Amino acid sequence: MRLLLNVIWLVLCGFWMAIGYVIAGIVCCVLIIPIPFGIAAFRIANYALWPFGRTLVDRRDAGVGSLIGNILWIVFAGWWLALAHIATGIALCVTIIGIPLGLANFKLVPVSLVPLGREIVPV
Template sequence: MRLLLNILWIIFGGGFVIWLEYLLGGLLLCLTIVGIPFGVQCFKMAGLGLLPFGKDIVDAPGESTIGCVLNVFWLVVAGVWIFLSHIALALGLAVTIIGIPFAIQHVKLAMLALTPFGKLVREAP
């Protein structure tokens, strides 16, 4: 079922476009030394954006002060806008019954987009 939902997500839910946007954003951020930690977070979101079904987001053990500062910077510069775009897509998809599973995945991505540092993406049980 996860495979089918992931294939439908790539085709109809915007998964390929989201993956491509996060991948390009991560590559651009990694061109600078300062942007490398943010680029790594974009790659994490790209992986989740391509195949979100069957994955969960969990807190990483041992939240650091640096991660908290980077989350605040991320939130101010990009996190709010990414969050709002995923919520807008989720609301648009939630209007239809068929789009509800895709809307749930956009909400999952929106929550990760707010504070990506200190989060891990793992396979769901």
Template sequence: MGCLGNLLWFIFGGAISALSWCVAGCLWCITVVGIPIGMQCFKFASLSCFPFGKEVRYGGGAVSLLVNIIWLIVSGLPLAIEHAVMGVILCVTVIGIPFGLQQFKLAKLALMPFGAEIY
């Protein structure tokens, strides 16, 4: 069921979400200092393509908190708002609720991605 969900997800919105994460990653990779942040964006773009069957665990320390604050100011809010709006739109129908919940999972990840691990 996860494979079918991931396939439908990719066709009906996952590609757009992944594209947003890739754009953010490319913009962060312009500077040498931003390359680690950009690489993290590319990792989360792959999660955004196929989120069903994957879990995100949050953790991290002081460095993760500092980078998350910088991330939130620069790139996190637009991505989180995009995922939240798409999640609300998808939750309008009963069939779209599982997809909307995945968008909300990605919205939370967009707010504080550093220190998070994908399982």
């Protein structure tokens, strides 16, 4: 079932959402100072491509640096990625088949806002 949901996800919205994260990651890596944000964006792009069967957990060793970094991320990149997830989730929830995919999109909103201090693990 996970494989089927992941394939449908990839076709309908995963590819496009991952492109958004990759663009944010490339911009961050080109600017050199926000390279940690770029690495986090690439990690979330991987998760946005294939989300079913994996989950996010908070890292216990994340400290004040990740808090400050998350605030900067929200200001510069997180808000438009979160809006993209919300818009895509609403569009997918219009159809009965798209409801699980829309709910998965809503699950990605918090990580698009605050990506630092989180880790992707298999279920």
